[in-house]
Amino acid sequence: MPTPLVVAVDFGGTKVEAALVDTDGRLIEGSRHRRPTGRTAKIPDLEASVGGVVRDTIAALPAGAELVGVGIGCAGPIDRILGLVSPLNVPHWRDYPLRDFIAGVIADAGLDIPVTLEMDGVAITMAEHWVGAAQGVDNVMGMVISTGIGGGLIVGGRVITGPTGNAGHIGHVEVGDIIGDDTFGNPSALEAMASGPHTVSWARRQGFTGTTGEDLAAAYAAGDPVARAAIGRTGEAVGRAIASATALLDLELVAIGGGFSHATPDLFDHMRAVIAAHYFPYVRKVRIVPSALSSEGPLIGAAALVHRAHLLP
Amino acid sequence: MPTPLVVAVDFGGTKVEAALVDTDGRLIEGSRHRRPTGRTAKIPDLEASVGGVVRDTIAALPAGAELVGVGIGCAGPIDRILGLVSPLNVPHWRDYPLRDFIAGVIADAGLDIPVTLEMDGVAITMAEHWVGAAQGVDNVMGMVISTGIGGGLIVGGRVITGPTGNAGHIGHVEVGDIIGDDTFGNPSALEAMASGPHTVSWARRQGFTGTTGEDLAAAYAAGDPVARAAIGRTGEAVGRAIASATALLDLELVAIGGGFSHATPDLFDHMRAVIAAHYFPYVRKVRIVPSALSSEGPLIGAAALVHRAHLLP
Secondary structure (H helix, E strand, O other): EEEEEEEEEOOOEEEEEEEEEEEOOOOOOOOOOOEEEEOOOOOOHHHHHHHHHHHHHHHOOOEEEEEEEEEEOOOOEEEEOOOEEEEOOHHHHHHOOOHEEEHHHHHHOOOOEEEEEEEEEHHHHHHHHHOEEEEEOOOEEEEEEEEOOEEEEEOOEEEEOOOOOOOOOHHOOEEOOOOOOOOOOOOOOOHHHHHHHHHHHHHHHOOOOOHHHHHHHHHOOOOOHHHHHHHHHHHHHHHHHHHHHHHHHHEEEEEEOOHHHHHHHHHHHHHHHHHHHOOHHHHHHOOOOOOOOOOOOOHHHHHHHHHHHOOOO | OOEEEEEEEEEEEOOEEEEEOOOOOOOOOOOOEEEEEEOOOOOHHHHHHHHHHHHHHHOOOOEEEEEEEHHHEEEEEOOOOOOOOOOOOOOOOOHHHHHHHHHHHHHHHOOOOOEEEEEHHHHHHHHHHHHHHOOOOEEEHHHHHHOEEEEEEEEEEEEEOOOOOOOOOHOOOOOOOOOOOOOOOOEHHHHHHHHHHHHHHHHHHHHOOOOOHHHHHHHHHHHHHHHHHHHHHHHHHHHHHHHHHHHHHHOOOEEEEEEHHOOOOOHHHHHHHHOOOOOOHHHHEEEEOOOOOOOOOHHHHHHHHHHOOHHOO
């Protein structure tokens, strides 16, 4: 019997990637391809990037394998019913029919396989649950702290997509007391205070002279007091949002990845301190752990949309 | 065939009630009984009240009917696995085995029927979904705005209890920008700023001389500017918490009951204004409506734990 493989696609604010993924959540060597997206990219540029990585990945199909579906994880918001995407950091796509576009690329390649689209936070949470830090846990929030803050939910052992596909937007849950940047949205939203860029921007207002999350991490490691305050503030904000989500959903585990989550392991201690001081025992029970996935996580999650479809609504 | 009835029990911070409820969510006339609970009540007082209403209700069983189960809704937090309750406003019960106590009362009455315990917010949300404002809606949050602020969740058509039974605590989700009272818990939690007593306490700090939610509602109706500001502030706080919950869960409907929710219909307009101004279309879609249940709602919900058990995890 041929080896069943999924074409996994991860579309984000700076790049789109595709790869072939097997039923154990492993990427097929040589099948991973990447092209740029971004804030200035127009529709034809974006379609060229997406079409390019999908075609390159399909071309890498090994002998003795067959494609059984396409799973797409995309930055939110999305419309999972109509297959439309409006990634916040890709302004030229608003209600763009990404699922149909990729289905067209697949059909042009002579393939007749199902195409599933969900939010990237949903995909990464399914990856943590499948092969990562949340294996065997039924009540989980996956989180990504990076340019933005995203997430996804598994509750009672089932993936919560929400009717439109946007459940899991933890970056847009409010946090009390701490004021973030006045962005497109809400300065009280977690993302506006605790994403990598917003953490750096706060530090710069306190006199920090670096410009990136990597700069801030380096300053933190060197003992810079502003960097230490910035990490403490962001850790507290994330911890408070996790406390709210746990009060609402009785979560057992939160698994956090994304570039800025690696700034320092101390970031996790600040989050855990908020949880340890909470007045409800059922909130104090939630464990906060680093993601157990490599940079392949979003692609493994996109593949889980097909290989683990039984967990979806 | 005998008519199947449930012994429904609702335990709250001021009273405990019980009644017989049929498969259409109707209370059996003459079966509803009420006794006091409260902040100063000790364990024997509380057991006398609970045992009393349960025995009185069982004694009202009509001819031609049979009891098929007991459903208990209780103020949180609870432990649904062990059947323990720790109602915030009933300090003498901490990890009290309410489910086993009622099972004992039932056994002493010579009955052998299952006893189910869930949080009161879960029960009332099931009542809204069964016979109230949320019929036919798959993604719902029920809310009660009263002495405290509680809630429950139905997501993807299934009740979310959480592993410990505490999912739905919307009163303990943080709200940005607005500062509440420094209670036992967190002044940034919705309940600390927007419950009936905390709304009155804020108004009093602005010069309002009344002492109850009813006083505030009367002052509002008479055009008192402090009362108007207090209702606006509380409506905004509730709206912001609903926006956070909807960002996280992609809700379609929020149904709100409880004494203070009746202060004025304008309270709902302030909540809706927050939602209408949100930057995400999928958040803007959520409808906020008054509960369609009478004061029988919590008992109907407790009965739903048995009659509609297929919606539970």
